[in-house]
Amino acid sequence: MAVEMASHSQVLVEEKSGVRILTLNRPKQLNALSFQMISRLLQLCLAYEEDPSVKLVILKGLGRAFCAGGDVAAVVRDIKQGNWRLGANYFSDEYILNYVMATYSKPQVSILNGIVMGGGAGVSVHGRFRIATENTVFAMPETALGLFPDIGASYFLSRLPGFFGEYVGLTGARLDGAEMLTCGLATHFVPSKRLTALEADLCSVGSSDPTFASTILDAYNQKPRLKQQSAYRRLDVIDKCFSRRTVEEIISALEREATQEADGWISATILSLKKASPASLKISLRSIREGRLQGVGQCLIREYRMVCHVIKGEISKDFVEGCRAILVDKDKNPKWEPRRLEDMKDSMVEKYFTRVEEEGEWEDLKLPARKNLPAIAISKL
DSSP: OOHHHHHHEEEEEEETEEEEEEEEEEEGGTOOOOHEEEEEHHHHHHHHOOOTTOOOEEEEEOOOOOOOOOOOHHHHHHTTOOOOHHEEEEEEEEHHHHHHHHHHSOOEOOOSSEEEHHHHHHTTTTTTTEOOTTTTTEEEEEGGHHHHHHOOHHGGGGSSSHHHHHHHHHHOOOEHHHHHHHHHHEEEEOOGGGHHHHHHHHHHOOOOHHHHHHHHHHOOOOOOOOOOOOOOGHHHHHHHHSSSSHHHHHHHHHHHHHSSSOOHHHHHHHHHHHHHHHHHHHHHHHHHHHHHTTTTHHHHHHHHHHHHHHHHHOOOHHHHHHHHIIISSSSOOOOOOSSSSGGHHHHHHHHHTTTOOSOOOOOOOOOOOSOOOOOHHHTTT
């Protein structure tokens, strides 16, 4: 019963005629997704899809974050207690929620007025409408934690312009609202002082046809200017370097660029790659490359195999070590193993993409059957 209470208090629900407003409510934890929150969101999304009186779902976060990601600290506790399978259950439910949102038959509007990282992108970017503001900070910081951009990120990062997805996914670079809008991660940009009025207007939507929500959102939409030092203005350099076949070649290409011009942005990019887990960088690059040719369901099934290998820790224990260094001890000095990119052999990378061999029944991710899909959802499959 306590768990049931927690899941209800961690996701607040408001009903306004045909609209359901879901608010992530763990502001002290920057709305990090607990297992209970994921289960509750999945339960609500599936119920609303079946309920003809529900026309639109709005998702937002309380406090200064939309959602800073999954509650990986809890997963690490399970792994340390010898129970990686509890962690696997967490990711399995999270990925099923991502899949339901990606193939949702009703419009979902996510209001990203603050931090949106990792798992927070998973519960928003797959939905139909994503509203950025001047307070939005987006990142996929997984390679610094010994993880990889999961939650279906190999699907959406690989579809960003040029090789911008490789850049965002490998470096963990932070994007603001203007950059999210320009690259396509956000569909609209609305100043935060207009959000209350926007929400009130959205509550008048009486149809699940997305053109009704779209018309309202378009009336509030603004086109912010990219800041002068925006990475998106460096797309030519990003495409030249991040299109390379291997992580080593990407870094070499960046280092060549750095010799040609003294550029703080290039040196910061090289530094973030050199600080990240070598194992994470290599599996992340391959994952995004494979994602370009796969539907969202295939991406999530492959990412589930990968994440099970990561948390099982037989090839590398970088996830537990990264979480220790960044989230627990906060010394920001992880001891990666393997330590160098060249020690992370192709045969080791390959293992992350295979089925998990396990005593007892380990199974691939089972995605729920979806029906009455709108054309936009079918195009993702």
